[in-house]
Amino acid sequence: MKIEFVAHGADEMRAFGARLARALLATPAADPLLVTLSGELGAGKTTLVGGFLAELGHVGPVRSPTYTLLEPYRLQGRDITHCDLYRMRHPDELDDLGFRDLRGAGSVLLVEWPERAEGRLGAADLALKLDYAGPDARALAAEACSRAGQAALERL
Numbered sequence: 449m450k451i452e453f454v455a456h457g458a459d460e461m462r463a464f465g466a467r468l469a470r471a472l473l474a475t476p477a478a479d480p481l482l483v484t485l486s487g488e489l490g491a492g493k494t495t496l497v498g499g500f501l502a503e504l505g506h507v508g509p510v511r512s513p514t515y516t517l518l519e520p521y522r523l524q525g526r527d528i529t530h531c532d533l534y535r536m537r538h539p540d541e542l543d544d545l546g547f548r549d550l551r552g553a554g555s556v557l558l559v560e561w562p563e564r565a566e567g568r569l570g571a572a573d574l575a576l577k578l579d580y581a582g583p584d585a586r587a588l589a590a591e592a593c594s595r596a597g598q599a600a601l602e603r604l
Contacts, residue, residue, distance in 0.1 A: 465499025
């Protein structure tokens with residue numbers, strides 16, 4: 449299953465992130481979830497994640513963890529990790545970060561630049577692709593890659 453959406457401005461991208469949070473968190477808390485976000489610099493990946501985290505109660509700005517690679521949150525009883533693999537030099541760094549340990553029961557991993565992992569992330573539940581659609585517009589394609597991902601898209 450796949451859906452497409454065009455966000456006209458950052459507020460609409462944050463609103464989509466909030467809707468996505470509600471849809472994904474309706475998944476049973478025992479299931480770990482992996483959401484990948486692909487797109488060029490400035491395509492809106494971190495803006496979407498900001499809306500996602502704000503919907504779950506995070507207060508304050510959300511910055512991409514470009515240098516730390518991981519930014520953990522504990523929101524609504526779930527471990528949520530925002531990952532940015534843009535500056536990762538080699539996929540082996542995922543092991544050094546303890547990436548496998550992040551996929552615990554009820555965890556949500558939001559991974560920007562998943563292609564840098566060269567297939568080492570495992571199967572995504574939901575793959576998001578963001579692209580420029582105009583000066584202030586971004587096209588988003590969301591594809592379900594698992595039952596949990598499909599259920600989330602159906603709830604959007």
